[in-house]
Amino acid sequence: MLSLTLHPNSILRKRAEEVGTITPEIKELVLAMIETMKENKGVGLAAPQVGVSKRIIIVKTENGPAAFVNPRIFKKSRTVEADEEGCLSVPGIFLKIKRIKKVEIEALDFDGRKIQIKAEGFLARIFQHELDHLNGVLIIDRINFWQKIKFALKI
Ligand code: CO
Numbered sequence: 001m002l003s004l005t006l007h008p009n010s011i012l013r014k015r016a017e018e019v020g021t022i023t024p025e026i027k028e029l030v031l032a033m034i035e036t037m038k039e040n041k042g043v044g045l046a047a048p049q050v051g052v053s054k055r056i057i058i059v060k061t062e063n064g065p066a067a068f069v070n071p072r073i074f075k076k077s078r079t080v081e082a083d084e085e086g087c088l089s090v091p092g093i094f095l096k097i098k099r100i101k102k103v104e105i106e107a108l109d110f111d112g113r114k115i116q117i118k119a120e121g122f123l124a125r126i127f128q129h130e131l132d133h134l135n136g137v138l139i140i141d142r143i144n145f146w147q148k149i150k151f152a153l154k155i
Pocket of ligand 1: 089133
């Protein structure tokens with residue numbers, strides 16, 4: 001199991017780098033990330049959360065945990081919905097975050113094949129949360145002014 005990078009940490013604030021090819025080292029990292037996500041009872045994990053600034057995320061899909069390398073959203077619905085979200089790097093905090101309801105993601109899978117996936121609701125939320133991690137964005141950045149005040153005062 002890998003150790004989790006917790007906020008505040010500069011690696012969580014950097015734009016993660018694209019992965020060139022899926023090497024055996026990358027596969028090893030992916031497997032360790034899956035194990036780490038499961039151990040921590042997470043539904044998603046991004047490489048910067050285990051101290052690796054690369055564009056790799058693990059998402060718990062209906063078929064189990066899957067890796068998405070160099071993921072990008074190429075289609076979005078217009079509707080948004082707000083729901084509670086937590087983050088393994090910001091433990092003990094749950095914040096109501098607005099996310100796009102439906103997204104379509106393009107990425108490379110574990111074997112380096114180009115894949116596309118449609119996600120809706122909770123799954124779409126996980127993808128957006130993990131993609132945020134690859135761009136140095138945390139849930140505490142996505143809240144409004146009043147939520148920020150509450151968060152700062154811990155109320
Ligand atoms: Co997170």
